[in-house]
Amino acid sequence: MSSSAKKVKKAVLRRLSVFSGIGLSGIDRQTSWPAVSPSSSRFDQWRYEQPVDITNPLAIRRTLDRRVTFDSVWHSRHKTEDDFAEITDDADANKKTERKTRCSEFSLLTSSISENDTHNHSYVNTIFKNAELNHNDVFVSAFGKKGTNAGDYQDAKHITCFSNGELLITDLINDRLQICSNVTSSVTIFSPDEIKQPWATAVTTDGNIAVTSCKERCVKLFNIKGEFIDEFGQKYFVRPTGLAVDNYGNFIVCDSVIDKVSMFDKNGTFIRFLGNSFIQEECFNSPRYVCVSITGEIIVSDCGHHKIKVFDSDGNFIRSFGSFGNGDRQLKCPYGVSTNKYGDIFVSDHYNSRISMFSREGVFIRHVVTSEHGLVHPQGLTISHDLYMYISHGHLKANEILVYKLSDALDYEYSNIIHYV
Known part of the structure; x- marks a missing residue:
């Protein structure tokens, strides 16, 4: 990787927005991504590294209590x-x-x-608003x-x-x-x-x-x-x-x-x-x-x-x-x-x-x-x-x-x- 590419990568990483919804109820925005486990797919690892636009509705996720029927x-x-x-x-x-x-x-x-188990689920970066x-x-x-x-x-x-x-x-x-x-x-x-x-x-x-x-x-x-x-x-x-x-x-x-x-x-x-x-x-x-x-x-x-x-x-x-x-x-x-x-x-x-x-x-x-x-x-x-x-x-x-x-x-x-x- 060239030096210019490394600089661009570092600049992108500095601008990453991370989210979590610990302790909140309803539909909450994340303030930190869950850690990527060894069992996570390459797609999940790539997704966790991408910048998150907080204006994008897909950056909102369901909290864990929404999994309970x-x-x-x-x-x-x-x-x-x-x-x-x-x-x-x-x-x-x-x-x-x-x-x-x-x-x-x-x-x-x-x-x-x-909370530590959420990275295995595909709903981590989704929204569900009735x-x-x-x-x-x-x-x-x-x-x-x-x-x-x-x-x-x-x-x-x-x-x-x-x-x-x-x-x-x-x-x-x-x-x-x-x-x-x-x-x-x-x-x-x-x-x-x-x-x-x-x-x-x-x-x-x-x-x-x-x-x-x-x-x-x-x-x-x-x-x-x-x-x-x-x-x-x-x-x-x-x-x-x-x-x-x-x-x-x-x-x-x-x-x-x-x-x-x-x-x-x-x-x-x-x-x-x-x-x-x-x-x-x-x-x-x-x-x-x-x-x-x-x-x-x-x-x-x-x-x-x-x-x-x-x-x-x-x-x-x-x-x-x-x-x-x-x-x-x-x-x-x-x-x-x-x-x-x-x-x-x-x-x-x-x-x-x-x-x-x-x-x-x-x-x-x-x-x-x-x-x-x-x-x-x-x-x-x-x-x-x-x-x-x-x-x-x-x-x-x-x-x-x-x-x-x-x-x-x-x-x-x-x-x-x-x-x-």
Whole structure:
């Protein structure tokens, strides 16, 4: 490094503004960055070295108490040793058993996170102001951090919401699924040998759990206890990603390498490919996620084409919307897709770092959450029947889950929607 470059570097370092929020409540500005630990990523180390503009809303962070969910939404519980269960394979007994494990770092519903632990979280340099959310949408909570312990994530790709309010979250790098309970304040780790690089999950009509395994190139079925049942699709997949189950029990599976979206019946028998590879509007380029709307339409995020494509329940193409860009009606590599009870379509606009809302016809309505609220590269997205929205996000890999309560108001004034079906 030349002497002039060293002088510039020293001048920049002298101008760095550092923040912390120790002992403050609500939304506070930082006066010092937490120390960078050996486990911090190179991106985190770079970020901590950058100057912070105090006029920039992204320089405001949530204090630790914002990680604790509100009593009005979740039931407060005290964490105990019995709150954590890991599904393991007992070789001696040749059957699945539950092993209770202690994990002092998991804090889905408890405030066990210390000030020294904040550097592991992607929210350190973000803002969450409910006043900035439109239509009475409310930020509820955030949980998870980078790691391998219970409640940690290395790459949370997908979120499934059970009817009882529990969340099933896939972790591609940790090779496991985690069920987070809002009733018992616990997390159950599914890590049988059969799960390798899980991307997405879906609940079958029989109440079992279907998982796309990227490494083994198939869809695997487990019961709710984590016991392996069956698998299918090895002849059709190279890298299965998004997964959904329709009202008839059929499986819809994306493959981001061969650019196909396949439909299988409830027994795992191949039915058809969606779309037409010879028609530009119907072909795919790296499809990542899929969901089924309340009306039975199949909605696919066509990541490479920066579009959302909609098919009927038989797999016939209906419409598409979106184009490359950062405008209101544009997308940059859409990831997770989900719908609410009105049929509105919500999209994780990955590289625009926002959640965008469209009508079922593809008419843009509004951006629900953006980078101004601290959202960074969203991936998994799901909306529960009672309008709670769950998002997995993170700078390089998704390691935090955000929870929002969406407004139940219709958005007629923001589009030319005439009615909902």
